[in-house]
Amino acid sequence: MNTAPDGDASHQQRSPDEQEGNRRTHRGLLAAGSLAIVVTAAALVLVNRDNSDGSNAAGRSVTAASSHRGMVEGTVWIANEGGGSLTAIDAATNQVTTTVSGVEGPHNVQVSADGASVWTVSGHDGYAAMVTADSLDLHGVVRTGAAPAHVVVSPDGATAYTTNGADDTVTVIDTATMKPVGTIKVGRGPHGLRPSPDGRWLVVANVADTTLSVIDTRTNRLVTDVDVGKAPAQVAFSPDGRFVYASLNGEDAVAKVDIATRRLVDTVAVGDGPIQTYVSPDNRYLLVANQGTEDAPGTTVSVLDTKTFAVIETVETGQGAHGIVVDPSSRHAYVTNIYGDDVAVLDLEELEVVARIPVGDKPNGVSFSSVTTGDGRETLTLEVPDSAGMSHDDMEDGHDDEGHDGGH
Numbered sequence: 001m002n003t004a005p006d007g008d009a010s011h012q013q014r015s016p017d018e019q020e021g022n023r024r025t026h027r028g029l030l031a032a033g034s035l036a037i038v039v040t041a042a043a044l045v046l047v048n049r050d051n052s053d054g055s056n057a058a059g060r061s062v063t064a065a066s067s068h069r070g071m072v073e074g075t076v077w078i079a080n081e082g083g084g085s086l087t088a089i090d091a092a093t094n095q096v097t098t099t100v101s102g103v104e105g106p107h108n109v110q111v112s113a114d115g116a117s118v119w120t121v122s123g124h125d126g127y128a129a130m131v132t133a134d135s136l137d138l139h140g141v142v143r144t145g146a147a148p149a150h151v152v153v154s155p156d157g158a159t160a161y162t163t164n165g166a167d168d169t170v171t172v173i174d175t176a177t178m179k180p181v182g183t184i185k186v187g188r189g190p191h192g193l194r195p196s197p198d199g200r201w202l203v204v205a206n207v208a209d210t211t212l213s214v215i216d217t218r219t220n221r222l223v224t225d226v227d228v229g230k231a232p233a234q235v236a237f238s239p240d241g242r243f244v245y246a247s248l249n250g251e252d253a254v255a256k257v258d259i260a261t262r263r264l265v266d267t268v269a270v271g272d273g274p275i276q277t278y279v280s281p282d283n284r285y286l287l288v289a290n291q292g293t294e295d296a297p298g299t300t301v302s303v304l305d306t307k308t309f310a311v312i313e314t315v316e317t318g319q320g321a322h323g324i325v326v327d328p329s330s331r332h333a334y335v336t337n338i339y340g341d342d343v344a345v346l347d348l349e350e351l352e353v354v355a356r357i358p359v360g361d362k363p364n365g366v367s368f369s370s371v372t373t374g375d376g377r378e379t380l381t382l383e384v385p386d387s388a389g390m391s392h393d394d395m396e397d398g399h400d401d402e403g404h405d406g407g408h
Contacts, residue, residue, distance in 0.1 A: 089334075
């Protein structure tokens, strides 16, 4: 464990070459492609399961998909980073209902706990945007730090946080006023982040570093950095908040950290280039999406038993498995395949993919809402104000750049 003191020189005095190296690392993970594609609708593509001999493959696929219709209700939201759009999928039918465009380079999407709002970030223009879930109106836009990667919302819905990969900060947003109320210095290349289930802690994965930054949400100050391994990309809390798991993109592994002691418990090997992680709400499985690289895409999700912290299954899910979320019933996981431009629906009882859903270009982040979204419009475009594209240097004042606390 590495406690970061106030004004740590490693955060304050890096050379221009080091800073540019961090930016390149972050941009590589953003994987932004062409912004011209907007998907208007998509047919459900059924998946062949265990059809090495090709016999009755289509029949088994139809049976598998149809048996899962109506099993889960809600909306699966996808951020299509290359396509500059968000896709809403009806979880009951596994079909696209709406595509929302207008945000360039949306790397991540996050639904609030009550399902009332949908958040995304523009890594291209440096802002976070909030959309009202029922009307799909743009509620507001908040400028962030440089190259925001992920946005999350506190369990009580009062605060949103973004990781800013190019300036090593987290922006704190008051969701009622839609104003930034603080900036917290963290490790190098902050990428994924998630709050603890009780909202007490916020943990940030620093992908250009070897650490997780632990933030006290009562004070919005950095408490400590926990050394976990090479290039942690995203974190996932156990439902009881006792443990946090981090994908180690730089060593093809996943780490387990005890939140109370803030110490590394164990590390287990998974697939190539792990990115996002997620724990099923029933605390049965830890899922790790193995993206690999564009030249050598990973195609799997590693399934770990949380009791033994061991890989029990490796499931083929698609080209460049990246984002992952599990519905509240723990029946289905949804995996974005960033190089396959689709979403795999993984049945967690059978540990098999039961459907694939074509979405936009380079689908990245994913979030589940128990609220079914759909007002009859297949496509719509958000009118983002020009001021949202202002540079980080032009951001309004009011940020606290000394968000450090040397204690625990």
